[in-house]
Amino acid sequence: MFEQKRAYWRSLDNAAKLFSAASSPKDTRVFRFYCKLKEEVEENALQEALDQTIEKYPVFLSVMRKGLFWHYLEKSELRPIVRTEYKEPCSSLYVRDKKTLLFEVTYYKKRINFEVFHALTDGTGATEFLRELVKNYLHLVHKEELEPVELSDQYLTVKDQEDDSFSRYYDPDFPRKKKKKVKAFQIKKSGKGYEELQVKEATVPVKELLGISREKGVSMSVLLTTAFICAIHEEMSRMQEKKPVILMVPVNLRKIFPSDSMLNFFGYIEPGYQFGEGKDSFEDVLETVKIYFRENLSKEHMAGRMNELIAIEKHKILKWAPLELKNRCIRAGAKMAEQEVTAVLSNMSVVKMPEDYADYIEKFGVYTSTNRTELCICSFKDTLSLSFTSRYDSTNIQRNFYRILTELGVQVTVTEADFPEDAKANYEGKKVLQIFTFCCIAAIVLSMMTDIIISPGVHWSVYVASGCATMWFTMAVGYVKRFNLLKNAAWQLLIMSGICVLWDLGTGWRGWSVNIGIPDICLLIQIVMLIISRIRSLSPREYMIYYVMASVYSMILPFVLLMTGVIRYRTPSVICIGCSFLLMIGLIMFKRKEFKEEMHKKFHVG
Incomplete structure (x- = not known):
């Protein structure tokens, strides 16, 4: 057995850079993979199973840093703790400025939940982790009935697990075709939309669906994609048919x-499909989708699209742009890209378990957080799990989709x-x-009322308003940065x-802010x-x-204020500069290794 050694830190892959920038409380970029057993889950056994699993996949023990x-x-010494399900599915796991793991294992009744932030892994990685977790759990609970097994004959080192395959297969000289931008039909919220994530689930027999797919000469993915497109079309008006229904299908x-x-x-x-041109039957859509899959799932086409996305990441302007500016650009780009897609269909494919272990499992399922409508699919044995997620109050599309499958x-x-x-x-916290x-x-309104009633010519309310604004701004920054006290302190230094300076200017400039205020605040x-x-x-x-x-x-x-002659009383500033210089020299001399590592991490561009 090879020794598992992890990198202290690593860059994000191409897709993770998008997820880290575009995630928000409404669109957390978190997805849940779960396993429903035929028996109640035991917490202690699940915790032990998780400890075993994380030993095999230590790459998951990472935290996001800026x-x-x-x-x-960054590599973390944090360890995951199993607990009963306690919050809305697919809630935020990446909290800015908070040092937390990017995945979580919970349970409820017979269900084991594995939730993960998409910047950490994709559906394939999550599937492998959950399979290993469930296998370890079932072996611990049923040691007498189950023999220990390995789910794969191949041993993966941490280097294999941490491989950035986007970068490995990136070819800057590969010809890239420009895709024509088309605005797709958008599913609109009704006036009474829900904020909570709506989850609707169903199951179908794999053999039945596979048999019908073969009869029609298509794959199950093509058949389900067609059914989803047609289900959306049934909710469109004649005017809305001017825009095509387009699905995003991860590969x-x-x-x-x-x-x-x-x-x-x-x-x-x-x-996708453009309706309203006369040929709108299921068979017409099926034939169009079948041709699209055949033409676009080629190695050449997928390589071209992959290289196009990585080339954007490696563009010199974007590469050297500061993170905060870059994040805003990525979010804006993601918003524009959303206009080209109506909904999402993710097929996680088949989940396999050893035969003896499979007898204890009812099904696997998967769904994801979304700000639109998304259908996630996975199968186990003869059960295909369908999970719709959305933040809309209407379930018409889901109803249409199930009816279409039934009619087939x-x-x-x-x-x-x-x-x-x-x-x-x-x-x-928001409250x-x-x-x-x-x-x-x-307080501002009351002070203005008092000003007008008692002393209309004094305007004390201006000072009250300024003081309240100062307190509110300081408090707001403290709230946003509350998870990292050192970062909070750095922000408070600037604020x-x-x-x-603003108070000094507002009360008639006397220079106390630069002579005494700023040096004392810095110290x-x-x-x-x-x-x-x-x-x-805290570690260095x-x-x-x-x-x-x-x-x-x-x-x-x-120093700048001294050199420009703004400061008249030198002592506080000289003391501040000297002490700050000694702190910096002390870091370089006594924590040289950590200093170099941190500077390399924080300023890396690739």
Whole structure:
């Protein structure tokens, strides 16, 4: 057995860079793969099984961090803890500035849930992890009946698991065809849309569906894609038929380009149909989709699309753009790309388990967070699981889809998605900020009322409003950055410096902000950072970048103010510059290795 050694940190793959930038509370980019057993789940056994599984796939023990140009994944000593299901399915796992694992294992009754942030892995990687987890769990619970088995004859090293196959197969000289941009039909929310993720599930027999697909001379994927397109069309008006119905269908690139990577490695195709031109029957759509799949699933076509996406990532302007600007560009691009797709269909293919183990399993299922309508599919033995997710209150498309399959001769069994009653999204933190915001507004309004009634010529309300605005802004930044106290302190250093100057200007410039305020704030924040690091026992890798930022800022700003003659009282600024310089020199001399590593991580561009 080879020793499992992980990289301390690694760059994100091409797809992960999109997910890390575009994720939001409404579109978390989290998907759930689950296994429903024929018996109740035992928590202690599941925890032990998870500990065993993570030993085989340590690549999952990563946290997301921010650099100057890109996000990156960093090795973590955190360990996953199994717990009962407690929140809305596919809720956020990546919380900015919070150091947390990007996956979670929960259970409810007979169901084992594996949820993962898409920047960490794709459907194939999640499938392998869940298979291993379920196998380990069943062996622990049924040791007497089940022999230990390996799910694969091939042993994957961590290097295999961490392989960035996008970069490995990228060919900058490969000819790329420009795709014509077409705006697709968009499913609109009704006036009373729900915020919660709506999950609708059903099952169909694989043999029945496969038999009908063969009769029509197509694959199951082509048949289901056609049924989905036609189900959407039934909800369209004549005016809406001017735009085509287009589905995004992810494709596992490992079937085209050999790879054992556990990272993202998928492409996509976009089959669709233009209705309203006379030939709108199921057979007409089926033939068009069949031709599209045949022409676009070729190795040459998938390679061209993959190279096109990677070429955008490696463009010099985007590559060297600061992360915050880059994120906004990626989000804008993702929003524009959404206009070219009506819905998503993800086929996770077949999930296989050893025969003895399969006797304890009822089914596997998968679904994902989405801000549109998405259908996820996977099969186990003779059960094909269909899972619709959306944030719309209407279920007409799902109803149409099931009816179409039934008319084709497929038996559809609709199942009720079973979740704990208290599994809801948590908005408590937002409520605190909302209450504070209301209190600030109320204070301003009351001060204005008092001003008008008691002393109309004094305008004390201006000072009250300025003070409330100052408190609110400081509080808002503190709330957003509450998960990382050192980052919060770095932001407060900038904010408090700026506020000091604004108050000095607003009250008749006396220079106290630059002579005393800024130097004292710089020293205070650096002392606070040292205390936080000490109390929380942070490693040099966790505090290094914030010490560097604070010390550089605290040297440069007072120095510039001194050289330009703005400062008249030199003592505080000289002390601030000297102490900040000593902090920086101390980091370089005594933490040289960590200093170089952190600078390399934060400023990497590839």
